[in-house]
Amino acid sequence: xxxxxxxxxxxxxxxxxxxxxxxxxxxxxxxxxxxxxxxxxxxxxxxxxxxxxxxxxxxxxxxxxxxxxxxxxxxxxxxxxxxxxxxxxxxxxxxxxxxxxxxxxxxxxxxxxxxxxxxxxxxxxxxxxxxxxxxxxxxxxxxxxxxxxxxxxxxxxxxxxxxxxxxxxxxxxxxxxxxxxxxxxxxxxxxxxxxxxxxxxxxxxxxxxxxxxxxxxxxxxxxxxxx
Amino acid sequence: xxxxxxxxxxxxxxxxxxxxxxxxxxxxxxxxxxxxxxxxxxxxxxxxxxxxxxxxxxxxxxxxxxxxxxxxxxxxxxxxxxxxxxxxxxxxxxxxxxxxxxxxxxxxxxxxxxxxxxxxxxxxxxxxxxxxxxxxxxxxxxxxxxxxxxxxxxxxxxxxxxxxxxxxxxxxxxxxxxxxxxxxxxxxxxxxxxxxxxxxxxxxxxxxxxxxxxxxxxxxxxxxxxxxxxxxxxxxxxxxxxxxxxxxxxxxxxxxxxxxxxxxxxxxxxxxxxxxxxxxxxxxxxxxxxxxxxxxxxxxxxxxxxxxxxxxxxxxxxxxxxxxxxxxxxxxxxxxxxxxxxxxxxxxxxxxxxxxxxxxxxxxxxxxxxxxxxx
Numbered sequence: 001x002x003x004x005x006x007x008x009x010x011x012x013x014x015x016x017x018x019x020x021x022x023x024x025x026x027x028x029x030x031x032x033x034x035x036x037x038x039x040x041x042x043x044x045x046x047x048x049x050x051x052x053x054x055x056x057x058x059x060x061x062x063x064x065x066x067x068x069x070x071x072x073x074x075x076x077x078x079x080x081x082x083x084x085x086x087x088x089x090x091x092x093x094x095x096x097x098x099x100x101x102x103x104x105x106x107x108x109x110x111x112x113x114x115x116x117x118x119x120x121x122x123x124x125x126x127x128x129x130x131x132x133x134x135x136x137x138x139x140x141x142x143x144x145x146x147x148x149x150x151x152x153x154x155x156x157x158x159x160x161x162x163x164x165x166x167x168x169x170x171x172x173x174x175x176x177x178x179x180x181x182x183x184x185x186x187x188x189x190x191x192x193x194x195x196x197x198x199x200x201x202x203x204x205x206x207x208x209x210x211x212x213x214x215x216x217x218x219x220x221x222x223x224x225x226x227x
Numbered sequence: 228x229x230x231x232x233x234x235x236x237x238x239x240x241x242x243x244x245x246x247x248x249x250x251x252x253x254x255x256x257x258x259x260x261x262x263x264x265x266x267x268x269x270x271x272x273x274x275x276x277x278x279x280x281x282x283x284x285x286x287x288x289x290x291x292x293x294x295x296x297x298x299x300x301x302x303x304x305x306x307x308x309x310x311x312x313x314x315x316x317x318x319x320x321x322x323x324x325x326x327x328x329x330x331x332x333x334x335x336x337x338x339x340x341x342x343x344x345x346x347x348x349x350x351x352x353x354x355x356x357x358x359x360x361x362x363x364x365x366x367x368x369x370x371x372x373x374x375x376x377x378x379x380x381x382x383x384x385x386x387x388x389x390x391x392x393x394x395x396x397x398x399x400x401x402x403x404x405x406x407x408x409x410x411x412x413x414x415x416x417x418x419x420x421x422x423x424x425x426x427x428x429x430x431x432x433x434x435x436x437x438x439x440x441x442x443x444x445x446x447x448x449x450x451x452x453x454x455x456x457x458x459x460x461x462x463x464x465x466x467x468x469x470x471x472x473x474x475x476x477x478x479x480x481x482x483x484x485x486x487x488x489x490x491x492x493x494x495x496x497x498x499x500x501x502x503x504x505x506x507x508x509x510x511x512x513x514x515x516x517x518x519x520x521x522x523x524x525x526x527x528x529x530x531x532x533x534x535x536x537x538x539x540x541x542x543x544x545x546x547x548x549x550x551x552x553x554x555x556x557x558x559x560x561x562x563x564x565x566x567x568x569x570x571x572x573x574x575x576x577x578x579x580x581x582x583x584x585x586x587x588x589x590x591x592x593x594x595x596x597x598x599x600x601x602x
Contacts, residue, residue: 092408092411110464111466115462121376135384139383157589162349218363
């Protein structure tokens with residue numbers, strides 16, 4: 001049972017699963033469906049969005065159980081379903097409605113797998129999104145925490161600057177076990193300065209390249225490091 | 228199988244809400260009087276469509292600036308002053324829809340000014356500018372359990388020593404986008420909702436709602452006599468819009484919060500939207516877990532305020548507990564026979580109770596429950 005505890009000088013978790021999807025720049029949902037078909041049940045595949053497919057790909061093989069938690073970060077989330085649902089009026093589409101609702105992207109994957117989890121924390125911010133999602137993950141008492149994020153490329157909403165112009169996804173699994181870890185994420189509290197926080201796509205790139213990151217924010221200092 | 232609840236007590240220093248009836252005190256009084264805010268309204272606003280039950284603070288059609296801003300200004304004026312949005316006093320904004328009504332408006336009139344508040348980050352940006360919040364604004368969106376998540380995360384930030392006070396701010400205003408969506412699922416129809424009633428056809432209503440709570444570690448202080456003592460969460464991942472038929476998802480969450488409640492004498496504020504299957508499963512599971520315990524829902528009056536409902540209904544509970552009537556509103560719009568005999572259709576005295584369970588659920592089989600206690 002999770003109870004209150006004294007302030008830790010440092011919170012850290014170890015990275016045990018790292019997958020990043022940088023799909024071809026012109027990939028469509030149909031293209032991703034063909035490329036990733038073997039990762040999904042056929043019945044689920046035909047209804048999945050591009051973001052859902054990319055998230056499913058990076059979560060493939062991630063060890064998650066019903067006592068675990070998932071932190072999901074996406075600024076624009078289910079852009080294509082949102083765009084298409086808006087255009088479906090006045091005959092609103094029930095399928096597009098339910099798919100357009102955050103956190104539909106990751107729910108497509110977990111429902112397809114029939115994978116219950118204890119807690120799902122869907123972030124939808126922008127300015128300090130990565131930092132906030134990491135903080136949520138570090139405060140989770142679950143034995144395994146999947147930190148997942150991504151975007152899909154919009155169409156007409158890009159022109160207005162309210163959709164992502166690129167598609168990508170990432171997934172890591174964080175635990176308290178240092179043995180065999182690929183890396184570590186840590187937060188030291190005790191700083192009042194804010195530096196710019198890495199954007200979601202920059203964080204995904206750092207994971208893909210196994211590149212270290214460090215910045216100040218949320219009242220402390222952050223480090224992402226690799227072994 | 229259920230994960231244990233977080234038991235990280237946090238005091239509620241201030242809390243209020245906005246509904247079509249007004250603030251929390253006015254709304255609690257209206258509920259005690261059995262009044263409904265829901266009225267039959269064209270599902271697409273000025274674009275017409277079937278009449279469906281909506282509880283609105285004004286016309287549903289989106290405006291410039293967005294129609295929700297004046298109400299949120301009114302609500303935000305009640306928030307105790309602090310450097311909100313700093314690292315030590317962060318804000319957590321929770322919503323399911325944010326400003327999505329503005330995107331719908333753009334697709335109708337092509338006025339690009341609507342796009343300035345159509346997305347979560349844009350609408351939160353507008354709130355930051357309006358209320359002078361700093362950068363440390365966490366944004367959660369998990370459909371109808373979103374406010375529960377915000378409150379649970381606030382407790383974690385406080386207990387980790389990473390925040391001194393946390394402002395949880397929640398809003399969801401109905402738009403043709405969401406009304407049209409629920410109407411397409413056929414659950415928003417021409418019938419008024421009757422939560423937990425055993426009847427032929429299920430139906431929900433939708434309502435405008437906003438609320439805030441200032442959470443503090445100083446539970447039990449004179450200025451924070453109420454506290455959220457525990458939070459339980461569970462995600463079935465069985466179906467997008469359905470639940471496990473045996474009620475296992477409801478049971479997992481209920482068992483966790485019941486363990487945290489221990490021997491307290493509690494009553495239960497359920498989710499109770501007016502759907503048949505989820506309503507039956509919820510009422511039956513709660514009756515098994517909390518036998519002889521009154522169960523109420525207020526969505527038959529206020530409609531479902533979506534991502535804000537957990538915090539709106541918390542504010543109403545506090546207002547009822549503070550009210551001179553000494554009573555908790557019953558299930559407005561409910562009707563006999565109910566799914567279980569625990570459903571309270573009429574107001575009841577809160578004397579003798581020392582806590583309340585506040586439950587919610589959402590798409591994807593998401594479940595949330597929190598334990599409210601008071602000194």
